[in-house]
Amino acid sequence: GAGVSQTPSNKVTEKGKYVELRCDPISGHTALYWYRQSLGQGPEFLIYFQGTGAADDSGLPNDRFFAVRPEGSVSTLKIQRTERGDSAVYLCASSLNGDGGNYGYTFGSGTRLTVV
Amino acid sequence: LAKTTQPISMDSYEGQEVNITCSHNNIATNDYITWYQQFPSQGPRFIIQGYKTKVTNEVASLFIPADRKSSTLSLPRVSLSDTAVYYCLVVPTGTASKLTFGTGTRLQVTL
Numbered sequence: 001g002a003g004v005s006q007t008p009s010n011k012v013t014e015k016g017k018y019v020e021l022r023c024d025p026i027s028g029h030t031a032l033y034w035y036r037q038s039l040g041q042g043p044e045f046l047i048y049f050q051g052t053g054a055a056d057d058s059g060l061p062n063d064r065f066f067a068v069r070p071e072g073s074v075s076t077l078k079i080q081r082t083e084r085g086d087s088a089v090y091l092c093a094s095s096l097n098g099d100g101g102n103y104g105y106t107f108g109s110g111t112r113l114t115v116v
Numbered sequence: 117l118a119k120t121t122q123p124i125s126m127d128s129y130e131g132q133e134v135n136i137t138c139s140h141n142n143i144a145t146n147d148y149i150t151w152y153q154q155f156p157s158q159g160p161r162f163i164i165q166g167y168k169t170k171v172t173n174e175v176a177s178l179f180i181p182a183d184r185k186s187s188t189l190s191l192p193r194v195s196l197s198d199t200a201v202y203y204c205l206v207v208p209t210g211t212a213s214k215l216t217f218g219t220g221t222r223l224q225v226t227l
C-alpha cells in the first residue's frame with residue numbers, strides 16, 4: 001500500500017481482556033517497528049522486526065505483550081490480560097531496510113487503545 | 117544513544133519564521149540528526165535529516181554547527197497547518213536502530 005495501515009483505529013476493551021492490533025507496512029519494507037505513545041509524551045519503542053524475526057524486543061514492558069510477523073509483512077501486536085495502564089496509542093512504523101538514519105521511518109496513524 | 121533537549125513549547129504568528137533549537141551534547145560520529153513532525157491523531161512524519169552544515173528541503177531547513185552539539189530546525193513563513201509537535205532525534209546510521217523520542221516541542225501557530 002501507499003502508507004502504513006493500522007487497524008483498528010480505535011479499540012475499547014475491558015480490563016483483563018485480550019486484544020490484537022494489526023499493522024500492514026509499506027510493501028517491500030523489511031523493517032517494522034511498534035511504538036506506544038501516552039498522552040503528552042513522545043512515542044516509546046516496543047519492538048523491532050527485520051523480516052520475520054524480532055531483532056530487538058527490549059521495549060516490551062512485560063510478558064503480557066507479544067508481537068509476531070510470520071511472513072515478514074503484516075505484524076500483529078498482542079496484549080493479554082489488558083490493564084488500564086495499557087491505554088495509549090500504539091503506533092507502527094516501517095522502513096526500507098531498517099536504516100532509519102538515511103531514509104526515515106514511515107509511521108501509521110496508530111490504534112488508540114482504551115482499557116476500561 | 118545521545119539524549120536530546122528541546123523547548124517544551126513555542127508560539128508563533130502565521131507568516132513568521134520559526135526556529136527550534138535542539139541540543140545533543142553527546143552525539144557520536146556516526147549519528148545523524150533527524151526531525152519528525154506529529155499532528156494530532158497521526159503518527160510522526162519524517163521531515164528532514166542532516167549530518168553537518170545546512171540541509172534544506174521543501175518543508176524546512178536544518179542548521180548544524182561544526183561541533184554538532186546542537187541543531188536548529190527552521191520553518192519559513194509558518195501557517196496554521198504547521199501547528200504540531202516537532203521531535204529532534206539523534207539516529208545512528210549504517211545499522212538498524214530504534215528511534216528514541218523525547219517529549220518534543222509543541223508549536224502553536226496563530227493568526
